[in-house]
Amino acid sequence: MSTTPLSIVITGASGFIGRAITTEALQRGHQVLALVRSPEKLADLAALYPHNLRLQALDVTNTAALSTALAGHDLVISAVSGHSASDVAGVYRQNIDSLFAAVKATGIRLLLVGGAASLQLPDGSMLLDSPDFPAAYRGSAEGAYYALKQLRADTSMQWSYLSPAAEIFPGPATGHFRLGGDAFFTDAQGQSRISTGDYAVAMLDEAQQPQHAQQRFSIAY
DSSP: OOOSOOEEEEETTTSHHHHHHHHHHHHTTOEEEEEESOGGGGHHHHHHOTTTEEEEEOOTTOHHHHHHHHTTOSEEEEOOOOTTSSSHHHHHHHHHHHHHHHHHHHTOEEEEEOOSTTSBOTTSOBGGGOTTOOGGGHHHHHHHHHHHHHHHHOSSSOEEEEEOOSEEESOOOOSOOEEESSBOOOOTTSOOEEEHHHHHHHHHHHHHSOSOTTEEEEEEO
């Protein structure tokens, strides 16, 4: 696997998954530009990695500013969502539309933090189609599925989309996990789980050595 340091932009870098990805990238020695609404949330990482981490306050819906920030870097890893908004799905779509416009304007490679709800069950349906799908997660699930459909319909971007397991929890990297494709898969106990640490490992592995260009891939134990 390539160990050449990359210049990586990370959006949503202070969030639940974004922070794990940012930390993993810094631990691997990459140069990171973290785009966040509140840079102070990453002050501790900036103190630990003063030569590798730059912080910039930026609203990703400002497409012009985002395009300027992305220019000249090797790739962008996006962990933006709409989780904190009242209209989660709507805000998610706004974020994604602006992100994709900036990616197309700059030609940068995109790795996107995706969702699990669009993974396929054995009968061909999606988790999102299940009648008992939790209402609390529907907005973000629909937003993530919207992003995947947009990517698949557009041949002008270089992208990969990583779907987590159904349950992603805060935890360290173990280095022991399985990668899949569009199918929903579980462990021997029937559980679909992954830690934020292992999710970040898989994402940075893809950044360093692309294996899933123009594809959605998935991760679980």
